[in-house]
Amino acid sequence: KAGVTQTPRYLIKTRGQQVTLSCSPISGHRSVSWYQQTPGQGLQFLFEYFSETQRNKGNFPGRFSGRQFSNSRSEMNVSTLELGDSALYLCASSYGQGYTGELFFGEGSRLTVL
């Protein structure tokens, strides 16, 4: 069974630009969550999608948005990039029902904002 796939793995943007990150969950998984990892703030929850609906959202500004498609693939978008948005963005998937607590993480997309 293929794992969680995130693309691109690395990218460099400049301030003011926007970026879209993609996540393909494990086959059969309907829940996709996104986390931001930085040295200063650690791992922080961005949002979670289940069956194309956002079920929960973390404490991030509106520049951070996401969506989920009917095949459970998810994208997150960050508009008007700031230097502080430089981070590793991790996607995690799970079945989303009958919660067992195990999230399966991808290797992440490392974003550098110059």
Add this chain to the structure above:
Amino acid sequence: AQSVTQLDSQVPVFEEAPVELRCNYSSSVSVYLFWYVQYPNQGLQLLLKYLSGSTLVKGINGFEAEFNKSQTSFHLRKPSVHISDTAEYFCAVSEMNTGFQKLVFGTGTRLLVSP
């Protein structure tokens, strides 16, 4: 709201020695507890989880953890570490019965195993 405290940012240890990584949490509601491991340039992998039942939980790679409700702790232990255990370890909690999946992580403990 929940919070997780990992007091040790870095733990150096010699190969084959025992190790304990400490985790304390705070929550006004019942929570599930987890330990994840992150190897360099990789995502997170679940080591073990406590949902209910026995307070001693065994995970992968010889790790185990004990849930102590009175002390709100969930310390991770391994009796004998290997060089390959060098990684960053994260303790996490999630609120029970919310119907959605959200983990609150600690700041991580870097385990450094030397020969």
